[in-house]
Amino acid sequence: MEFLDFHDSLFYNMKEQNSIFSNKVIGIIELEGNLDEVFAKNILKKIVSKYPKFGKVVKSKGGNLYWEKSDINYKNHYKVLNKKKYNKESYNKLLEKIANKPLKENIPKHKWYFINYPSMCFIVVRFCHSYGDGDFIIQNVLKNTFGDSNFTEVSRSSKPNNENIFVKLWTGIYYFIVSLMSILYFLLFYKKEVIFDTPKQNCRAKIKEVYIFDLLFLKLKKNTLHVSMNDLLYSIILKSLKKYANKENISLSSSSMMNLRKSGTKIKTANDFAFVMFSTNMSKGNIIEKIHTQMNYYKKSPIIPCITNVLKCLFHFSCPLVMKFIDYIFNKNHFGYSCYDTKMNNLYIDNKKVNNIENIVLPYKQDVFFSLATYNNKVKLNMCYKEGVLNDEKFIECVEEVVRNL
Numbered sequence: 001m002e003f004l005d006f007h008d009s010l011f012y013n014m015k016e017q018n019s020i021f022s023n024k025v026i027g028i029i030e031l032e033g034n035l036d037e038v039f040a041k042n043i044l045k046k047i048v049s050k051y052p053k054f055g056k057v058v059k060s061k062g063g064n065l066y067w068e069k070s071d072i073n074y075k076n077h078y079k080v081l082n083k084k085k086y087n088k089e090s091y092n093k094l095l096e097k098i099a100n101k102p103l104k105e106n107i108p109k110h111k112w113y114f115i116n117y118p119s120m121c122f123i124v125v126r127f128c129h130s131y132g133d134g135d136f137i138i139q140n141v142l143k144n145t146f147g148d149s150n151f152t153e154v155s156r157s158s159k160p161n162n163e164n165i166f167v168k169l170w171t172g173i174y175y176f177i178v179s180l181m182s183i184l185y186f187l188l189f190y191k192k193e194v195i196f197d198t199p200k201q202n203c204r205a206k207i208k209e210v211y212i213f214d215l216l217f218l219k220l221k222k223n224t225l226h227v228s229m230n231d232l233l234y235s236i237i238l239k240s241l242k243k244y245a246n247k248e249n250i251s252l253s254s255s256s257m258m259n260l261r262k263s264g265t266k267i268k269t270a271n272d273f274a275f276v277m278f279s280t281n282m283s284k285g286n287i288i289e290k291i292h293t294q295m296n297y298y299k300k301s302p303i304i305p306c307i308t309n310v311l312k313c314l315f316h317f318s319c320p321l322v323m324k325f326i327d328y329i330f331n332k333n334h335f336g337y338s339c340y341d342t343k344m345n346n347l348y349i350d351n352k353k354v355n356n357i358e359n360i361v362l363p364y365k366q367d368v369f370f371s372l373a374t375y376n377n378k379v380k381l382n383m384c385y386k387e388g389v390l391n392d393e394k395f396i397e398c399v400e401e402v403v404r405n406l
Contacts, residue, residue: 007271175301330365
C-alpha cells in the first residue's frame with residue numbers, strides 16, 4: 001500500500017466548500033502547429049507508464065490516505081478541440097470554463113485539453129496538486145516526456161558564497177532568530193486589512209493575464225537595484241496592490257511557495273515545497289529594499305525547513321490540526337504567490353516549437369493567487385481570483401504604472 005506523503009496529503013485536504021477552489025492547478029503550453037488525438041492518447045499513455053501516480057486515485061482506510069491503481073480509460077483524460085479562429089477574449093473564456101469544471105471523482109484527477117487553432121495549439125492541463133508541483137510537472141512530465149531532446153537548458157548565474165564556516169553558522173543563527181520573530185509577529189499580532197471586495201456567492205474562478213515582462217529588462221533593473229529577480233517581481237505586485245487599494249498606511253501579506261529542492265538535483269518526489277508567510281508594512285521605506293531584506297531572512301536561515309519538519313511530525317499525530325494551522329495562515333493573507341523559472345529555451349514538442357509556458361494556481365482560502373513563469377526570455381504574470389473580489393482592468397493599470405516607474 002502506497003501512502004500519501006506529507007505534501008500530497010496536505011494538498012488533498014485543501015478543500016473549500018466551493019469545490020472549484022480546492023487544490024487545483026492549470027498548466028498551459030503554447031506551440032506552433034497542431035496536435036491530434038493520436039498524439040494526445042499516446043502521450044498520456046507515456047506519462048502514466050513513466051509516472052504511475054497519474055494512473056492512480058486516492059483512497060482512505062482507517063483514516064490513512066493511500067494511492068490505489070485505477071483501470072484508466074484514457075478518453076476520460078483528454079479532449080481535442082479544433083477552433084477555426086483565434087481570439088484572445090474567447091480563448092480566455094474557454095480557459096475559465098476549463099478552470100471551473102470539476103474533476104471527476106473515482107478516476108485519476110487530471111485532464112488534458114489540446115486546443116487547436118489554424119496556426120497554433122494550446123495544451124492545457126488541469127490537475128489536482130497532489131499529483132505534483134510545478135517543478136515536477138515542468139522538469140519531469142513536460143521536459144522529459146512531452147519535449148523533444150533538442151531543447152536549450154538555461155543556467156542562471158549566482159554569486160558564490162565564500163564565507164567562513166563559523167561566519168555562516170552565526171549568520172544562520174542570527175537570521176533564524178530574526179525570521180522566527182517575523183513569523184511569530186505574523187501569527188500572533190498581524191491583522192489583515194480589507195483591500196478586496198467580498199466574493200460573490202458560489203463564485204467562479206476568474207483568470208487574467210496581467211503582464212508579460214521582458215527578461216532582459218528585469219535583469220537590468222535587478223542588477224541596478226542589487227536585488228534578486230524574485231525580490232523585484234514580488235515588490236512589483238506589492239506596489240501594484242498598494243496603488244489599487246489607494247491606501248498609504250497599509251500592511252500586505254501573502255503566502256509564497258518555496259521550492260525545497262536543491263538546484264541541479266534530480267527530482268524524485270512529486271511535491272517538495274514550503275509555504276513562506278510574509279507581512280510587509282507599505283507605508284515606510286524603500287519597498288524593494290525591504291522585500292530584499294525580508295527574503296534574505298528566510299533564504300539564509302534554516303527556519304523554513306525546520307517549520308516544515310515540525311509540521312510533518314504534527315501531521316502524523318493530527319492532520320486536522322495542521323490543516324487548521326494552514327487555513328489560519330491563508331485566511332490572514334491578501335494573496336498567494338509563486339514564481340517559477342523553467343530554465344529552458346527553444347523547447348520542441350512533436351517537432352513543433354513551444355512559444356510559451358505558463359501556469360495558473362486557483363486560490364485556496366485566499367482571494368487571489370499570482371503566478372509567474374519564465375520561459376524564452378519572457379516572464380508571464382497571471383492571476384486567478386474569486387469572482388467579484390477585484391476589478392481586473394483597474395489592477396492591470398496599476399501594474400503597468402508601477403512597471404513604468406521602476
